[in-house]
Amino acid sequence: MTMYDSLETVKAELAKCMKCGNCQEVCPIYLEERKEGTVARGKIKLVEAVLKGDLKYTDGFAEKLALCLTCKACNAKCPCGVKVDKIILGTRAAIVKNKGLHPLKKFIFGTLKRPGLFNFGLKTGSVFQGLVFKKHKSLNGSYPRFPFGLDLKRIIPPLASTPLRDQLPEVVKVDNPVKKVAFFTGCTMNYLYVDAGKAVVNILKRNNVEIVIPKDQHCCSMPIIAHGDAETAKEMAKSHVDIFGKLDVDAIITTCGSCGCTFGHHYQELLEDDPEYYEKAKAIAAKIIDISDFIVKEIGLDKVKLGPVNMKVTYHDPCHLNRGMGVKDSPREILKAIPGLEFVEMKNADRCCGSAGSFSLTHYDLSMDIHKHKTEAIKATGADAIVTGCGSCIMQITDGMNRFDLNLPIYYTVEILAKSYAAKEAEDKKVAS
Amino acid sequence: MLSQEVLNELIKILGKENVLTSKEDMITYSFDATADMPSQEPDVVVTPDTKEQVVAVVKLANKYQIPLITRGSGTNLSGGTIPIKKGIVLSMLKLDKIVEIDAENLTARVQPGLVIQRLNEAVASYGLIYPPDPGTVTTATMGGSVSECSGGLRGLKYGVTKDYVMGLEVVMANGDVIRTGGKTVKNVSGYDLTKLFTGAEGTLGIITEITVKLIPAPKYRRSMLAIFDNLDKAGKTIADIISNQVIPATLEIMDNVTIRTVENYAKVGLPTDAEAVLILEVDGSIEQVVVNEFNTVQKICKENGAVDIKLAQSDAERDGIFAARRAALPALAQVKPTTVLEDATVPRSKIPEMLKALKNIAKKYNLQIGTFGHAGDGNLHPTILTDESDKEEMERVHKAVDEIFKVAIELGGTLSGEHGIGMAKAKYMEWEFGQEGIAVMQKIKDALDPDHILNPGKMFGGN
Numbered sequence: 053m054t055m056y057d058s059l060e061t062v063k064a065e066l067a068k069c070m071k072c073g074n075c076q077e078v079c080p081i082y083l084e085e086r087k088e089g090t091v092a093r094g095k096i097k098l099v100e101a102v103l104k105g106d107l108k109y110t111d112g113f114a115e116k117l118a119l120c121l122t123c124k125a126c127n128a129k130c131p132c133g134v135k136v137d138k139i140i141l142g143t144r145a146a147i148v149k150n151k152g153l154h155p156l157k158k159f160i161f162g163t164l165k166r167p168g169l170f171n172f173g174l175k176t177g178s179v180f181q182g183l184v185f186k187k188h189k190s191l192n193g194s195y196p197r198f199p200f201g202l203d204l205k206r207i208i209p210p211l212a213s214t215p216l217r218d219q220l221p222e223v224v225k226v227d228n229p230v231k232k233v234a235f236f237t238g239c240t241m242n243y244l245y246v247d248a249g250k251a252v253v254n255i256l257k258r259n260n261v262e263i264v265i266p267k268d269q270h271c272c273s274m275p276i277i278a279h280g281d282a283e284t285a286k287e288m289a290k291s292h293v294d295i296f297g298k299l300d301v302d303a304i305i306t307t308c309g310s311c312g313c314t315f316g317h318h319y320q321e322l323l324e325d326d327p328e329y330y331e332k333a334k335a336i337a338a339k340i341i342d343i344s345d346f347i348v349k350e351i352g353l354d355k356v357k358l359g360p361v362n363m364k365v366t367y368h369d370p371c372h373l374n375r376g377m378g379v380k381d382s383p384r385e386i387l388k389a390i391p392g393l394e395f396v397e398m399k400n401a402d403r404c405c406g407s408a409g410s411f412s413l414t415h416y417d418l419s420m421d422i423h424k425h426k427t428e429a430i431k432a433t434g435a436d437a438i439v440t441g442c443g444s445c446i447m448q449i450t451d452g453m454n455r456f457d458l459n460l461p462i463y464y465t466v467e468i469l470a471k472s473y474a475a476k477e478a479e480d481k482k483v484a485s
Numbered sequence: 486m487l488s489q490e491v492l493n494e495l496i497k498i499l500g501k502e503n504v505l506t507s508k509e510d511m512i513t514y515s516f517d518a519t520a521d522m523p524s525q526e527p528d529v530v531v532t533p534d535t536k537e538q539v540v541a542v543v544k545l546a547n548k549y550q551i552p553l554i555t556r557g558s559g560t561n562l563s564g565g566t567i568p569i570k571k572g573i574v575l576s577m578l579k580l581d582k583i584v585e586i587d588a589e590n591l592t593a594r595v596q597p598g599l600v601i602q603r604l605n606e607a608v609a610s611y612g613l614i615y616p617p618d619p620g621t622v623t624t625a626t627m628g629g630s631v632s633e634c635s636g637g638l639r640g641l642k643y644g645v646t647k648d649y650v651m652g653l654e655v656v657m658a659n660g661d662v663i664r665t666g667g668k669t670v671k672n673v674s675g676y677d678l679t680k681l682f683t684g685a686e687g688t689l690g691i692i693t694e695i696t697v698k699l700i701p702a703p704k705y706r707r708s709m710l711a712i713f714d715n716l717d718k719a720g721k722t723i724a725d726i727i728s729n730q731v732i733p734a735t736l737e738i739m740d741n742v743t744i745r746t747v748e749n750y751a752k753v754g755l756p757t758d759a760e761a762v763l764i765l766e767v768d769g770s771i772e773q774v775v776v777n778e779f780n781t782v783q784k785i786c787k788e789n790g791a792v793d794i795k796l797a798q799s800d801a802e803r804d805g806i807f808a809a810r811r812a813a814l815p816a817l818a819q820v821k822p823t824t825v826l827e828d829a830t831v832p833r834s835k836i837p838e839m840l841k842a843l844k845n846i847a848k849k850y851n852l853q854i855g856t857f858g859h860a861g862d863g864n865l866h867p868t869i870l871t872d873e874s875d876k877e878e879m880e881r882v883h884k885a886v887d888e889i890f891k892v893a894i895e896l897g898g899t900l901s902g903e904h905g906i907g908m909a910k911a912k913y914m915e916w917e918f919g920q921e922g923i924a925v926m927q928k929i930k931d932a933l934d935p936d937h938i939l940n941p942g943k944m945f946g947g948n
């Protein structure tokens with residue numbers, strides 16, 4: 053029995069909670085709402101009530117459990133080491149089991165009602181259809197291929213006319229490779245931030261790393277897990293285990309903390325009761341590494357390759373990259389190493405931006421209330437650009453800036469690094485000519 | 486169940502979004518941070534954002550004789566906010582403004598729902614602090630901490646919450662609004678009602694505004710950790726430090742069970758065979774004085790046979806030392822599912838005796854008890870590690886708790902140094918005050934809240 057099949061398995065996690073309320077300090081939702089039902093211990097009490105039989109799987113229960121960004125801020129603060137996100141995700145799966153996929157559907161249709169979206173929905177309706185529910189050859193039937201949260205934003209980056217993976221060969225060869233890696237692009241880079249995806253490839257090439265970009269890779273399944281559809285998520289996990297398990301690579305590069313966490317933790321959780329797949333998932337998890345960690349820790353930042361980037365930037369810590377994968381220092385090290393670049397920390401850089409993938413759609417106003425603190429923190433730094441390491445955060449921050457009157461460019465860490473490499477190459481060329 | 490009529494009136498006063506009634510919401514207000522307590526769902530939770538709304542709610546509760554439970558962040562450790570008689574939970578969290586910072590008079594005026602740390606952040610730029618710092622300083626509210634008279638790590642030198650509350654605005658059970666105290670350091674007009682409502686646990690009135698004293702932040706500090714192989718030596722060290730006229734800001738103790746658990750949990754380098762460690766910090770605004778005091782403390786530790794002394798040479802090392810102390814409760818809490826945390830307090834000189842008594846109680850009832858706490862002010866936290874679902878063990882836990890309080894009182898101490906009485910300790914009150922003492926308190930309660938609407942079932946038990 054995995055934690056997604058039975059609430060029994062989250063019981064151990066529940067028992068650890070001593071109801072101290074320390075999670076109140078950091079929960080972005082509670083800090084806006086100030087109601088016990090929105091903070092971790094309140095949700096834990098509700099799950100306990102369901103387990104005890106004092107409460108049924110009501111709509112109200114589902115609504116309360118939907119109020120979580122799985123930002124893991126409470127986990128990090130909790131003196132008892134409660135993994136709150138595990139409780140939330142396990143319970144959402146139980147809700148779907150008991151109530152069906154109804155909440156998910158409701159959400160998809162709900163988004164279409166949002167002002168400003170309808171137009172976009174109309175224009176891109178057909179594209180959208182194809183993207184969201186694409187038939188996959190190795191899976192049964194349709195599954196959501198594109199994370200729901202990312203497609204119908206108010207301020208939506210134009211969908212790339214040609215997705216990243218269609219623009220790249222499946223294998224990028226280099227002479228005398230120092231390492232061989234697989235690149236999991238994730239949906240945001242594949243469909244939206246194609247330039248950043250190209251930056252990843254260029255940086256790896258420049259460091260003599262051979263890259264495999266499996267064509268049949270798909271959405272990691274995080275949005276599906278977040279909505280409690282464990283069955284679909286399991287299928288997707290197995291598919292990725294098959295795709296990446298057969299590759300002979302030193303590492304699997306991710307460029308989004310949520311994708312990294314899904315490969316790194318959730319696949320094992322999902323496949324726990326299937327010994328064969330579980331072992332394979334574990335082997336894959338061991339190879340998962342974020343691009344910035346890979347650059348800093350595996351190949352080393354070669355300062356000789358760095359040219360000046362004259363910018364004042366600040367960095368936002370994506371929740372799943374920071375608290376999920378433990379990647380906090382490497383992006384900063386990269387930024388601080390670049391000549392000409394001035395790095396300023398923003399206040400509470402590790403506070404959730406309020407996106408949480410599809411949460412920003414299902415709870416748009418709350419999401420923006422949470423986000424407001426991020427824009428304020430960015431403004432206060434006086435930076436002229438924002439850097440982060442997650443596409444979902446980039447979209448949220450872009451949308452937030454639009455709403456709260458700020459207009460700054462926003463980049464992936466790798467894009468800045470690519471700029472620095474390019475500056476150096478241009479310099480070298482000048483000297484040579 | 487409240488009638489629809491009452492609910493409609495509440496909605497009229499507060500607006501629909503400030504009146505919660507769903508089963509799910511009620512469950513989330515049925516408990517607080519106290520272990521081993523029954524849960525009870527209220528009938529309704531209201532979240533006023535003005536004082537006028539508070540007054541109107543109180544009048545309504547009065548009219549229909551409905552219990553009214555005021556709630557801050559619900560982090561108290563005495564069952565103080567459990568709506569054991571159901572009724573209306575009045576959540577004060579939306580009343581969270583800083584009304585005024587008066588740097589000239591060193592005072593601040595705040596609303597009760599403000600989280601304590603927010604006040605500290607706001608006054609930091611004036612070079613001021615609000616010293617009471619319970620472990621929950623980043624979550625607990627001003628109203629809750631005033632109502633529990635919270636202490637903290639700095640109590641020995643800087644006192645506790647009541648030493649900083651200068652004035653209050655209180656809504657009485659009949660809806661009258663009164664003001665007590667004020668901004669002046671000296672104030673002897675009338676009875677000291679400010680003190681009466683401080684620590685009253687929401688049973689006498691509802692605090693809607695608090696005027697507190699601020700102090701200049703101490704500029705220098707020195708910290709150390711001293712390890713002892715014998716409880717008496719640690720006890721004598723504490724007594725000697727004070728008799729040498731050094732008042733450390735922090736003087737904390739951890740017993741062997743706690744040391745072993747913390748080491749196992751946080752690997753901070755504590756010797757697991759030590760009987761006690763003391764964590765000490767002296768602070769002040771004149772560097773030389775702080776250094777002298779620090780040297781004195783060090784000397785006393787050595788003279789009393791400390792087996793090892795670690796001096797913090799940097800902020801990072803200081804943080805390391807305090808991390809060990811801060812890890813105490815979390816580390817203990819991880820051992821077993823249920824953590825029963827008490828705060829029996831004895832005169833400082835009785836600490837070794839109390840620690841030995843606790844050891845015996847643990848043995849007698851075959852329980853795991855780790856003790857740590859604020860040694861400087863005699864406030865100990867015997868922490869019983871247990872499992873609520875184990876009925877037989879819980880019986881032993883309850884007997885052990887009874888005995889802990891008995892010993893504390895026999896040693897000239899008190900039931901509660903800082904967590905309050907609430908539901909958890911109501912039945913022991915007579916041991917400390919006798920029937921006559923209880924009768925006096927009961928008269929005060931009857932006079933101010935004749936119908937026992939305010940937080941019923943607390944402080945006195947069965948009312």
Ligand SMILES: Cc1cc2nc3c(=O)[nH]c(=O)nc-3n(C[C@H](O)[C@H](O)[C@H](O)COP(=O)(O)OP(=O)(O)OC[C@H]3O[C@@H](n4cnc5c(N)ncnc54)[C@H](O)[C@@H]3O)c2cc1C
Pocket residue numbers: 071072073517518554555556557558559560561562565566577597618619620621624625626627628629630631632633634635636637638686687688690691692693814903904940
């Ligand atoms: C991990 C942990 C560590 C702790 N450490 C300490 C410590 O070091 N020192 C310490 O003293 N305590 C400590 N506590 C106890 C607790 O944090 C304090 O009692 C705190 O001050 C309670 O504040 P609150 O806002 O949570 O109040 P609540 O728990 O909401 O309420 C406490 C009481 O105050 C009443 N009340 C609240 N607001 C008002 C108001 N506006 N008017 C009238 N009555 C009101 C309530 O009815 C209740 O009786 C700790 C608790 C935990 C969980």
Ligand code: SF4
Pocket residue numbers: 068069070071072073074075076092093126129130131132133134136
């Ligand atoms: S901080 Fe952890 S133990 Fe405390 S209430 Fe929150 S989840 Fe429970």
Ligand code: SF4
Pocket residue numbers: 078079080081082090091092119120121122123124125126127136137
């Ligand atoms: S994961 Fe984040 S949003 Fe969810 S309960 Fe914890 S702190 Fe709140």
